[in-house]
Amino acid sequence: MSDLNLLLTLDALLTEGSVAGAARRLRLSPSAMSRSLARLREATGDPLLVRAGRGLVPSPRALELRERIGPLVQEAQAALRPADALKLDKLEREFTLRTREGFVENFGAALLARMASEAPGVRLRFVPKSDRDSGPLRDGSVDLETGVIGSTMGPELRTQALFRDRFVAVVRDDHALARGRLTAKRYAAGRHVAISRRGTAAGPIDDALSTLGLSRDIAVTVAGFAEALALARGMALIATVPERHTGHLRAGLTSLALPLALEPFTVSLLWHPRMEGDAAHRWLRGCVRDVCTAQPASVAHRAPSASSSR
Template sequence: MDAADLNLLPALDALLAEGSVTRAARRLGLSASAMSRTLARLRAATGDPLLVRAGRGLVPTPRAVALRDRVHTLNREVQEVLRPPDDRLELATLDRTFTIRANEGFVRLFSAPLVTAILEAAPRARLRFVPKPAKDAGPLREGAIDIEIGVLGDFAPEVRTCLLFRDRFLAVVRAGHPLLSMSVTPERYAAAGHVVVSRKGGSKGPVDEALAALGLRRDIVAVMPGFPDAVRIARHTDLVALVPRSCLGDPSLMNGCASFELPVATPEIVVSAMWHPRMEADLAHRWLRNTIMSICHWPAQRGDASGAEP
C-alpha cells in the first residue's frame, strides 16, 4: 500500500473550502500554477476531478462535497499532532491521577504536604502512592507509575533523574539509653544490640564495612522492613536503630527517642525522583516533578534533611 502524502491534505482543505485555485493558492502562500499542479496530484490520488469548470468558476463534485467537512477536520487534527504542544497547563481543570512509588519513610514524611500542594493548585488531580517491593524499572517503562522516589541504581540507564535531597544515617535510641550519657566510640557502638532495615532481609551495609575496617562487628538482633518499624523497636528496647536523618522530621515517630551521630563515616544517601524519558515533555508531569522538588527542599531548609539543588 502506497503511503499517503500528507502534504496534500492542507491543499485539499483549502481547495474545497475556497472553491478556487487562485484563492486556495493565496490562502496557502503558493502561486496559482503550483496550486494547479497540486490539484492535478489530488485528482490522481483521489480518482475524482474534485473541482470542475462551470462557466468562469469551479464547482465541487459530489465526492468533493462529501469530503469537505471530513477533510477540514482531518487537516486540523494533523496540524495539531505535528506541531509542538501548547505550553499552557490549565491546573484548575487538570483531571489526572499520578502514581508515585516510594518507600514508607518518604510517604510518612512528604505525602501530606505533597497532597496539600497538589490539591491547592489542581483540585481535580489525584495522587496514588504505591509501595516499593524492589528496584524494578518495569513499572516506569510500562507507564504503571509516573515517578519513582529513591536511591539511584543501574536498573534503568535511560531513566531521567533529579536530585531531591541528600540524607545521612544516624543512630536512634530510646530516651535515657546508656549510650546517650557517654562518648560513643566505634567500640561502644558496635557492642550494643542493633535493629536494621532491609527490604530483602539482609543485615549488612556501609556501617558494617566501616566497622570491619576497625576490626569491629555489630550485633544485629532484628531486621525490619521499614525505618518506622526500626524506630518503634528502638523506643521500647535497648537496641540501636540505624535510620536516615530525614526521619527526625516526623515528631510522632521520634517521640520518646533520641539520636546521635555515628562514630564511623558512611556515604551520604542521595534521594532522587526518577521518571521515564517519554514523560519528559509532558506538561502535567513536569508540574508534578517541580511540585515534588519544592516540597522535598522545604524540610531540607528547615534542617530536617540535607538538601541540594538539582
C-alpha cells in the same frame, strides 16, 4: 508529503477553487500546488477540480469531500497545537507515587496541603516501593517515584535531585549510647536492628566497620525503617536509618551522627520521559520538589567525633 499535508492541500483547493488561490493560502508556488493536486487525484481516483473555461469547478466527489475535509483539518490542527494553559482549579486527575516508608510520614501532609490549595480536584495514591525495578514507571502504573539512583535504573528515565541525606544511629533516650562520646567501637558493640529488603544484613555500614576491624552485633533484621525504629523504641537496640527520610518516625528517640566514614547520598525524583511534557505532571513534580526542599533536615543530637577510631 505527509497525509496531513495532503488534507491541508485538499482543503485549500476545495475552499479556493483554484490552484493559484490555494498556493497563496498555503504559501506555496503554483507549480508545487499543481504537483500536489496531481497526487490528490492519484490518491482519490478522481479529478477533483475540472477546468471550466478559465476556472476550475469541483467534481461531485470533491463536493462530497469538502463537507468532510474541513472539520477533519480543524481537528488535526487543534490536536497539533500546544496544549491549553493548565487550569489547576479545574484539574481532575489521580497520580500514583511510589516511595519507601518514611516519605509519606515526613512529606505527605505538606504535599497534600500544597496540592489542595492549588488543585483541589487532584488525588494522590501512594504505593510502597519494595524494589528498584523501573517497570511501573515504564508501564504507566506509577507516575512518579522517589529513591536513590542505582545501576538497575532504566537508562531512559528522567531524574531530579530532591535532597541529600545521611545515616544516623537511633536509640531510645535511656540507651547507653545516648550518653558519652560515641565511638565506632561503642557503636559496633551495641545490639543492632539491620534493615534489608532482601533479608541480607551486610551493607555499607558493615563495610565501613570492616575497614576498622569491627563488626555489628545484629540481633534482628527487618525490611523497613519504620519496623527498625519501632524495635529501637521498644528495646535497647540501635537502628541505623536515613536522617531526613525518617524525621517524624524518629520523634521521641535520640539520633546520633555515625562515627564512620560514610558518604551522604541523594534522594531523587524519577519519572518516564513520556510524561516530560505533560503540564499536570510537570506541576506535580514541582510540588514534590518544593515540599522536599522546604522540609528542614533534623539535626543529630551528637556530632561525630573527629576520629573514627575505636
